[in-house]
Amino acid sequence: MTEQIFDHWARFTPAQRVMRYSVFLLCIVVIYWALTSIEVIWEWVWGSPQQIADLFGRMMPPDPSNLGKILVVLWETVNIATIATAVAVVISLPVAYMAAQNTTPNVATLWLGRFILVSSRSINTIIWALLFVAIFGPGVIAGVVAIMFRSIGFVGKLLGEAIEEIDNRPVEALEATGASRFKVIVYAIVPQVMPTFWAVSILRWDINLRESTVLGLVGAGGIGIILQGAIDTFNWPEVATILLVIIALVILGEVVSAWLRKRIL
Amino acid sequence: MLKITSLVKRYGSGDPVLKNLDLEIAEETVVSIIGSSGAGKSTLLRCINRLVEPTSGSIVLNGTELTTLNRAGLRGARRKIGMVFQGFNLVDRLTVMENVQSGRLGVLPTWRAVMRKYPKEDIRRAYELMERVGIARYANKRADELSGGERQRVGVVRALMQEPEILLADEPTASLDPKTSEQIMQLLRDLAREFSLPVLINIHNTTEAKEYTDRIVGMRYGRIIFDAAPEALDREAMDRIYSGTPAAERGEYTPDPSFAVAAS
Numbered sequence: 001m002t003e004q005i006f007d008h009w010a011r012f013t014p015a016q017r018v019m020r021y022s023v024f025l026l027c028i029v030v031i032y033w034a035l036t037s038i039e040v041i042w043e044w045v046w047g048s049p050q051q052i053a054d055l056f057g058r059m060m061p062p063d064p065s066n067l068g069k070i071l072v073v074l075w076e077t078v079n080i081a082t083i084a085t086a087v088a089v090v091i092s093l094p095v096a097y098m099a100a101q102n103t104t105p106n107v108a109t110l111w112l113g114r115f116i117l118v119s120s121r122s123i124n125t126i127i128w129a130l131l132f133v134a135i136f137g138p139g140v141i142a143g144v145v146a147i148m149f150r151s152i153g154f155v156g157k158l159l160g161e162a163i164e165e166i167d168n169r170p171v172e173a174l175e176a177t178g179a180s181r182f183k184v185i186v187y188a189i190v191p192q193v194m195p196t197f198w199a200v201s202i203l204r205w206d207i208n209l210r211e212s213t214v215l216g217l218v219g220a221g222g223i224g225i226i227l228q229g230a231i232d233t234f235n236w237p238e239v240a241t242i243l244l245v246i247i248a249l250v251i252l253g254e255v256v257s258a259w260l261r262k263r264i265l
Numbered sequence: 266m267l268k269i270t271s272l273v274k275r276y277g278s279g280d281p282v283l284k285n286l287d288l289e290i291a292e293e294t295v296v297s298i299i300g301s302s303g304a305g306k307s308t309l310l311r312c313i314n315r316l317v318e319p320t321s322g323s324i325v326l327n328g329t330e331l332t333t334l335n336r337a338g339l340r341g342a343r344r345k346i347g348m349v350f351q352g353f354n355l356v357d358r359l360t361v362m363e364n365v366q367s368g369r370l371g372v373l374p375t376w377r378a379v380m381r382k383y384p385k386e387d388i389r390r391a392y393e394l395m396e397r398v399g400i401a402r403y404a405n406k407r408a409d410e411l412s413g414g415e416r417q418r419v420g421v422v423r424a425l426m427q428e429p430e431i432l433l434a435d436e437p438t439a440s441l442d443p444k445t446s447e448q449i450m451q452l453l454r455d456l457a458r459e460f461s462l463p464v465l466i467n468i469h470n471t472t473e474a475k476e477y478t479d480r481i482v483g484m485r486y487g488r489i490i491f492d493a494a495p496e497a498l499d500r501e502a503m504d505r506i507y508s509g510t511p512a513a514e515r516g517e518y519t520p521d522p523s524f525a526v527a528a529s
Contacts, residue, residue, distance in 0.1 A: 167357075169350065169352050169354040170355060170356045170357075172316060172350075172354060173348065173350060173354035173420075173423075174356075174367055174370060175316065175343075176314050176316055176343055176346070176348045177344065177347075177348075177367065177368055177369075177371050177423075177427055178339075178340040178341065178342070178343035178344035178370070178371030178427075179340075179367070179370030179371050180340065180370075180375070182375060183370045183378050184370075186379055187356060187363070187370060187378070188356055188367075191356050191358040191359050192356070192357075192358065194358065195358075
């Protein structure tokens, strides 16, 4: 073979380069088309600072006269989030087990698991809530079930992925001792997904806390109900109080979940 | 006694990895299996406890034919076969005691396994074995806090907890430094004597193979081409075991003679 030293190197071939620039150009065209196709009433956009100032003026000062009642429904909101998270986490365990390729018993259970995850995840909490308000009537139960249904998909999906990513070598070692499938799961798989399990559960509780504050807008219990009531009656000072309380709750939830994460993980 | 006859293992439709292998291991012998990577050492070991399913052939351990067992029967047979791995294969987040006791999972009732309520005699045996290999003080430590040598000792104790009739070791020292590696080999040999166990060790280090084992089996591309006492493993035998490439063996490629290393 003849010796030959090359002094030219390029990451992409000319054809690849043309392709990349074309895709880039296409993206710009699509974005431009999207921007021009939505109808914007620009006068309203330009007038918004004035509207903000006006609304702010009407909210000031916040009216705390109803604070006692607001705090009671706030507590209800926390309970909706907590109960729903707890139940959802338990239900998501078998679903994650079915949806993970390396643990699922057979193809049928794999698809069943994936179907549960996808259907739970593809429907927003508010839509689940509308559905369950129709079934259970307005109130806390509808809210709890709605949040639960959405959470199963979230926790199950992330947990299932954690199961698929475990180190398989300990599993092999325990199978080699003649252990049953169940014992292999308890000893080799559960310890490996434990950290993810706690992290995902805490994260979902944090998200559920925020989601449960808007459930009341569709009648599914929680602080959203009086928020809706206050907005409907143009009671802006009370709206301000409710919003402040919600912000305080969200911050508190953030603090608690950060603390839990540090303690458990 | 372990008796392997006409063992064939083929992955997919390709060339077999094990080609009509025959091997007999008597009681209480420490046998090392040497050969270049891809020779089929690991596959041979894994066929014995059927972590890898043999394609055809027969494997008989103390009168039980292993290749035809159903799932329950296989679990029963695996309880008698201890295995030690190159990567130790411990459960990192469990304590040393839990890892050691997981060797008993085959016989332990499920509730005891889940609740970690190990029988007294199992705990005593675990402490005795851990004391014997020098890891008793780590019983409550998590497995990932230990060094490589200590982790492999946990792996060995886990296998011995099974009260096995044979011990398989798949490159048990390949992830360890030379000194620790020798200690583990010494330990395996001593334990084989103490418990009158036949031990099968896959190993790359031929010096250790010669020093610590009673018999050396040389494999080359799915066949056993050497089987003798360690003294018989001379330069010529080594060349035969380790020369060539898998492609050359299949006749796909003839290496350029100028690349061949001159015999020293």
